[in-house]
Every structure is written in structure tokens, then in C-alpha cells.
Amino acid sequence: MGGISWPQILIILAIVVLLFGTKRLRNIGSDLGSAVKGFKKSMAEDDKQQHQQADAELTDDSSKTTEQQGSKQADKQDR
Known part of the structure; x- marks a missing residue:
């Protein structure tokens, strides 16, 4: 009763x-x-x-992690 029927839609169109x-x-x-x-x-x-920025951030983070690991290994070798 409360809905719009097809004939009503056609009349509106x-x-x-x-x-x-x-x-x-x-x-x-x-x-x-x-x-x-x-x-x-x-x-x-x-x-x-957004994907390019996320990839760039991941690349930066991984390079920082690699640098930190390299400096830790160098410290161990110096001891």
C-alpha cells in the first residue's frame, strides 16, 4: 500500500x-x-x-632497518 508501483513510476517519468x-x-x-x-x-x-606512498615508506623503513642491523653487527665485531 505504501510503496510505489510500476504504473506510478511510469506516470512520474x-x-x-x-x-x-x-x-x-x-x-x-x-x-x-x-x-x-x-x-x-x-x-x-x-x-x-596512496599505494606509492606506502611503498616508499616501506622502502625507507626497510633501508633504515638494514642500516641499523649493519651498525649493530659492526659494533659486535669491534668488541
């Missing part, structure tokens, strides 16, 4: 088409599609940058 026209609806649809595409692209680029 018909009213929207009459109000805006098909050309305007196509333009709105293409603009919306372009916006979604741009959003997905920027999200993918952001993820890529």
Missing part, C-alpha cells in the same frame, strides 16, 4: 519528460555520466598515490 524534454534529459544524463566517470578516475588516482 512521463511528467518528467514533458517538463524537461528529451534533449535536456539526455544532456543531464551525459553530464551525470561524465561526473561519475571523473569521480571514479580521481578515486583510482588517489588510491594509486
Whole structure:
């Protein structure tokens, strides 16, 4: 009873088409599609940058660990 049925949805769509026209609806649809595409692209680029930063941090951490281990071994050999 409280839900929207298919005939009601079709009537709403018909009213929207009459109000805006098909050309305007196509333009709105293409603009919306372009916006979604741009959003997905920027999200993918952001993820890529985060992965690159994480990889760089891991590389820096591993090189520091290697340097620390090397200095500890040198200290042991000096004793």
C-alpha cells in the first residue's frame, strides 16, 4: 500500500519528460555520466598515490632497518 508501483513510476517519468524534454534529459544524463566517470578516475588516482606512498615508506623503513642491523653487527665485531 505504501510503496510505489510500476504504473506510478511510469506516470512520474512521463511528467518528467514533458517538463524537461528529451534533449535536456539526455544532456543531464551525459553530464551525470561524465561526473561519475571523473569521480571514479580521481578515486583510482588517489588510491594509486596512496599505494606509492606506502611503498616508499616501506622502502625507507626497510633501508633504515638494514642500516641499523649493519651498525649493530659492526659494533659486535669491534668488541
